[in-house]
Amino acid sequence: xxxxxxxxxxxxxxxxxxxxxxxxxxxxxxxxxxxxxxxxxxxxxxxxxxxxxxxxxxxxxxxxxxxxxxxxxxxxxxxxxxxxxxxxxxxxxxxxxxxxxxxxxxxxxxxxxxxxxxxxxxxxxxxxxxxxxxxxxxxxxxxxxxxxxxxxxxxxxxxxxxxxxxxxxxxxxxxxxxxxxxxxxxxxxxxxxxxxxxxxxxxxxxxxxxxxxxxxxxxxxxxxxxxxxxxxxxxxxxxxxxxxxxxxxxxxxxxxxxxxxxxxxxxxxxxxxxxxxxxxxxxxxxxxxxxxxxxxxxxxxxxxxxxxxxxxxxxxxxxxxxxxxxxxxxxxxx
Numbered sequence: 001x002x003x004x005x006x007x008x009x010x011x012x013x014x015x016x017x018x019x020x021x022x023x024x025x026x027x028x029x030x031x032x033x034x035x036x037x038x039x040x041x042x043x044x045x046x047x048x049x050x051x052x053x054x055x056x057x058x059x060x061x062x063x064x065x066x067x068x069x070x071x072x073x074x075x076x077x078x079x080x081x082x083x084x085x086x087x088x089x090x091x092x093x094x095x096x097x098x099x100x101x102x103x104x105x106x107x108x109x110x111x112x113x114x115x116x117x118x119x120x121x122x123x124x125x126x127x128x129x130x131x132x133x134x135x136x137x138x139x140x141x142x143x144x145x146x147x148x149x150x151x152x153x154x155x156x157x158x159x160x161x162x163x164x165x166x167x168x169x170x171x172x173x174x175x176x177x178x179x180x181x182x183x184x185x186x187x188x189x190x191x192x193x194x195x196x197x198x199x200x201x202x203x204x205x206x207x208x209x210x211x212x213x214x215x216x217x218x219x220x221x222x223x224x225x226x227x228x229x230x231x232x233x234x235x236x237x238x239x240x241x242x243x244x245x246x247x248x249x250x251x252x253x254x255x256x257x258x259x260x261x262x263x264x265x266x267x268x269x270x271x272x273x274x275x276x277x278x279x280x281x282x283x284x285x286x287x288x289x290x291x292x293x294x295x296x297x298x299x300x301x302x303x304x305x306x307x308x309x310x311x312x313x314x315x316x317x318x319x320x321x322x323x324x325x326x327x328x329x330x331x332x333x334x
Contacts, residue, residue, distance in 0.1 A: 023263045024050040026073065028061045030080025030165065031120075031250065032204055032227070034283040039078065042279060043270050049263045057202045058084040058165035059324075065093050065255060072257035075264040078119070078271060081165035081248040083172070085116040086317020088253070095254040097265050101272035101291075109249055109290045116253040119271055120280065120287035123301040123308070124169050124245045127157075127210045127218040127225035131235045141217050142239050144177070148191050156195040157206035157215035160332060162324045165248060166203020170219050171327060172316040173246035176309035182323060190331050199332055211236055221248060222301045227284040240301075244309040250287065 029036035033055045040051040056064065058080030065074060065088060077085070077094075088094050094115040102110065102117065109118035126147075128140040136151045147156055159167035174185035197215075200206065206218030207225045211233040218225070222238050229236045252271050254264045270276050277289040286299040296302075 023048075023260060024052075025075035025258070025260050025263045025267060027051060027053040027267070028065065028074040028077045028255075029053040029055050030058045030061055030078065030084075032224070032283070032285065035280065035285045036079070038279060038283050039271065039276070042276065043267055046270060046275075047263075047266055049266060051263075051267065053078075057159075057163045059161070059163035059168075060201070062088055062093075066091060068257070070257055072255055072259070074255055075258035075260055076267050077251065077253045077255055078267075079250050079252075081169055082111075082116060082118060082251040082313045083168060083317035083320055084165055085111070085251040085253055086314055087320050089113075089115045090318065093256055095256045095258065095261065095264075097254045097268060099265070099269050099272055101269055104274065104291045104293060105272060106290050106292055116251045117268070117272060118249040118290040119252045119277065120250040120285075120289060121247055122221035122223050122250065122287045123240065123247045123303065123306055124166070124173060125220060125222035125225060125301070126239045126241065127207045127220045127222075127228065128237045128239060129210045129213055129216055129235050130237050132210075132213045132216040136216060138216070140237050140239050142242050144174070144188070144241050144243055147195065147217070147219075149195075152195045152216060154195065154197045155216035156192065157209040157218035157220075158192075158196050158199060159203045159206060160199035160201060161327055163201040164203040166206070166219070166221055166224075167199070168316075168320060168324065169221075169246045169248050169311075171323065172311065172319075173244070173309055175316075175319075175323075176246065176311060177243055182319075182326070186323075186326060186330060189327065193331050207236075221287070223286040223299075226286050226299050230284050240306045242307065244307045246309050246311045247303075249290075249313055 098114040161168040178184035209215040210218035211228040274293040
């Protein structure tokens with residue numbers, strides 16, 4: 001009997017009688033916290049896979065994912081402008097996956113190599129506090145040029161493009177409006193610098209600052225300003241730059257080195273589905289869905305009514321590191 005006992009002990013030590021591994025994923029989430037919390041909960045409810053999230057702006061998420069290397073702490077990256085996903089792809093940080101839901105996504109709103117997909121779209125706008133602007137003798141801002149008005153000294157809320165995808169969208173919009181001239185784009189932001197009291201780490205914070213009258217106007221995605229309006233700030237008004245404006249394509253990807261890649265892929269399938277993309281308005285998130293079967297909410301920006309610049313996500317993503325570095329050194333340096 002002794003050999004049998006020894007064999008049994010060996011099996012136990014090797015985990016032969018261990019309980020099945022519990023499915024669990026962690027999401028690096030780049031949208032607002034209420035949306036992130038709802039998404040992981042609804043996914044868990046639908047699939048039985050346990051999920052949690054860490055809320056990070058896109059720049060912060062990219063840095064954490066890159067620094068983790070082989071000891072990756074996240075399985076999925078969800079939300080935040082896709083130009084950061086392009087940068088991550090170039091660094092080998094994303095795991096290609098062609099979801100069965102990919103055919104439902106609007107043409108051109110996903111990576112042709114299937115490393116990331118768009119899950120929502122948002123249009124860059126001005127979030128005006130009409131009361132604060134009136135105190136400065138101004139009406140709601142409708143032009144990038146008007147943001148340079150001396151009466152807006154200390155009154156423009158803008159995030160830093162190193163950490164905020166919203167702010168990088170604003171920066172790249174200036175590149176597009178300048179015909180691809182990065183020097184001219186940085187020149188505009190250098191002129192705007194005098195009106196920005198400090199750069200926040202999160203793009204959505206600009207809407208909050210405008211709502212609380214800590215700023216007269218914030219440069220944000222329109223759905224962030226609409227959400228602030230619905231939280232009880234009636235002085236806010238959304239306007240769009242008449243010269244043209246950029247937009248974000250919120251991304252979604254399985255991360256290279258995911259602890260539970262099977263569950264991560266299930267999350268991607270679920271997030272691309274029509275059922276998931278209908279959930280945003282429940283937490284006052286009014287971005288445009290990318291699933292062709294989901295109609296846009298009435299409070300979402302209408303791309304047909306807004307002048308959009310030809311925002312090339314791939315080009316913007318590949319230029320991000322160098323351009324943000326220049327902004328940090330030449331404009332926002334202490």
